[in-house]
Amino acid sequence: MKELKVGLLGVGTVGGGTYAVLTRNQTEIARRIAGNIRIVQVADRNLALAEQVTGGQVALTEDAFAVVNNPEIDVVVELIGGYTVAKELVLTAIANGKHVVTANKALLAVHGNEIFKAAADKGVIVAFEAAVAGGIPIIKALREGLSANKIEWVAGIINGTTNFILTEMRDKGLAFVDVLKEAQRLGYAEADPTFDVEGIDAAHKLTLMASIAFGMPVQFEQAYTEGITKLTTKDIQYAEELGYRVKLLGISKKTSEGVELRVHPTLIPEKRLVANVDGAMNAVVVKGDAVGPTLYYGAGAGAEPTASAVVADLVDIARLQGTKPEQRVAYLGYQLDQQQTLPILPIAEVHSAYYLRLRATDKPGVMAAITKILADMQISIDAMLQKEPAEGESEADIVILTHTTQEKTMDAAIKHIELLPAIAGQVTKIRMETLSR
Amino acid sequence: MKELKVGLLGVGTVGGGTYAVLTRNQTEIARRIAGNIRIVQVADRNLALAEQVTGGQVALTEDAFAVVNNPEIDVVVELIGGYTVAKELVLTAIANGKHVVTANKALLAVHGNEIFKAAADKGVIVAFEAAVAGGIPIIKALREGLSANKIEWVAGIINGTTNFILTEMRDKGLAFVDVLKEAQRLGYAEADPTFDVEGIDAAHKLTLMASIAFGMPVQFEQAYTEGITKLTTKDIQYAEELGYRVKLLGISKKTSEGVELRVHPTLIPEKRLVANVDGAMNAVVVKGDAVGPTLYYGAGAGAEPTASAVVADLVDIARLQGTKPEQRVAYLGYQLDQQQTLPILPIAEVHSAYYLRLRATDKPGVMAAITKILADMQISIDAMLQKEPAEGESEADIVILTHTTQEKTMDAAIKHIELLPAIAGQVTKIRMETLSR
Incomplete structure (x- = not known):
């Protein structure tokens, strides 16, 4: 295996962590892949910081484009963040045939389709384990x-x-x-x-x-x-x-x-x-x-936990050097040409159980009125908590947990409840999930 | 990608689950790898069961060796278990240049070094995600x-x-x-x-x-x-x-x-x-x-959770067809020639905190005697629970949580404590872990 040459963009929290982890654990990593991963160039607008992080062991530049255009570099690690410059840098690295590792969830969530398409066209890897849940290998x-x-x-x-x-x-x-x-x-x-x-x-x-x-x-x-x-x-x-x-x-x-x-x-x-x-x-x-x-x-965050994910992506790329794209995992799990644009449900269409909190005047018939509204909308009550009014107050909190219903039905019921004369102010609504099935 | 042809050994719980999952989710799997995984032959001593599981869609045999020697097959899934026949089957499959997927932890824990060596010599994959913690992708x-x-x-x-x-x-x-x-x-x-x-x-x-x-x-x-x-x-x-x-x-x-x-x-x-x-x-x-x-x-167990891991290994292998061994993950994480035989500590050498339960006659001086023994051995007490004797009994339970000490020190202290005249029977010892650092 040939050495994997890395260009690092950004030596802030995660960039600094990445440099530290790669340096400290280079022996273990080399024993795992029977190869070597080496940071050969680092870009940061704060050269003093870059100097401090790398201890003068690596070529430094203020110009991130110098890195993505450096023919010596195999893979660019983008740890700058944001949508604008980061996007241009990532697309330039891809156009230059370089693999990319990024922790930039904003960039991929907004421009991912374009970026992955570009990467597929050039046959390069875009890896992003660090973009979700830091060090947890959830991707x-x-x-x-x-x-x-x-x-x-x-x-x-x-x-x-x-x-x-x-x-x-x-x-x-x-x-x-x-x-x-x-x-x-x-x-x-x-x-x-x-x-x-x-x-x-x-x-x-x-x-x-x-x-x-x-x-x-x-x-x-x-x-x-x-x-x-x-x-x-x-x-x-x-x-x-x-x-x-x-x-x-x-x-x-x-x-x-x-x-x-x-x-x-x-x-x-x-x-x-x-x-x-x-x-x-x-x-x-x-x-x-x-x-x-x-x-x-x-x-889910922090210098070294996030670096753990960045470096794991580099280890994967080091191992996969020389493979064909179909021998690698698809960017988003499914092959790009096999993706289906599924409709995303508006929140009003979602089904959920709900927690409701209301402030009601403490007089007879209030509970009957509330439960009638819910019953009329086919919303079942799962649990209820009625508090005594605080000393000197005439209004008390009522908490209701409902069974599953559609959000727009719940919102309609809430509107009715808020119109009851005994109800003060707005109803607080929080969704509930059992996460059991 | 060419089709991955699978031979399945054993249609018990996990084998049946594997067949079911591969069949039910073949569309999703094909969309992920842009290829196909197909079970082409199944071996089980219970042909009626094999017939029932596969619905007559696949060639069946009672002879597992017919599968590992079948030139059409790319990968053998060993779900028979045990050390003897399973080992011979796995080694034969490897010798025939086939990849192997197994859920057999006993086999790999005992004969893994020999099996991985044989696989490395033939350049084939031995995958075993299902061998540890069932469906959890911990490997x-x-x-x-x-x-x-x-x-x-x-x-x-x-x-x-x-x-x-x-x-x-x-x-x-x-x-x-x-x-x-x-x-x-x-x-x-x-x-x-x-x-x-x-x-x-x-x-x-x-x-x-x-x-x-x-x-x-x-x-x-x-x-x-x-x-x-x-x-x-x-x-x-x-x-x-x-x-x-x-x-x-x-x-x-x-x-x-x-x-x-x-x-x-x-x-x-x-x-x-x-x-x-x-x-x-x-x-x-x-x-x-x-x-x-x-x-x-x-x-950690069950038909489909374990099958989830077996099939994930097959997906990896399907994707990695045609790669060189160095482009794949090492069997045990580290390259075989980079493994180090580290000494395993005998339990007497291990450091741990301990839970101790003793039965002691309820009279003055008992506690002083116990705590003196612990103090003399430099064992610190973290918490203590002294129970009242049950109605009509003269002995009571004492529970002690200690700070970390070496097991042999703890055992020596226990021997001393058991010699105290006020102590009845043996001391119960359970190790404790904070799992915090």
């Missing part, structure tokens, strides 16, 4: 480990920042805004946390997993995305009393009507393993028709 | 997904029968023998359950994982194996009171003195995900130096 599990299965659904905690925030909200009873500030102070959340807390980052990752699971092109723009900014500790506590945990889940299911592709806060029975994944950790549950439910757990 | 995770890491340890619930029994003992407070009978009635345990309940099956699987993790030949005969037959519900309950669950774990750690390779009942903090893996399910925790701890969970 490999979905593309290869479960290749015997019809995948029925995928559901995962795939954003560490929000899982950290939800865990803290539950453990310490703190409000979202306060935990967010703490998370920002600790470096678990960005200064602008929108991508994380609004579920966009999770939707990027879910988009990639869903494409692999169901053999369809990426369709990020069709994903339903709802973040955790409106979640209250009250709802987390009520859920707990009823035996549930609240997690930001990315869920994709194949149904006879279409594919569900949705990210939102979700109640999960506390007995499920995935309900007990706390802090910044990630976990993905995959249900296959043959294997049943399987779960993959680990660090 | 792929260890060999490929975590290839960037120095693996530090592996710990898993890798025998569904014993995990089912332990879960029932805990949930229902029933004794081992009673649950075993129930498990046999339900088909979760064999008529002769020795391989499962004595930890031998788990040790086979652990042997394979340890070889991959640490780059060493299989050394099953060096594994320490202790089953669950002597576990009492009392110990399970006391562990619970102290915040622990008891699981039969296969544990392999690389230390500076050597490799630990051991299967035994183990106390695990209840907060760990793996402590909450119940029933017949399996889970493996792998700690890598870059990725940190990762966990893989799913069905």
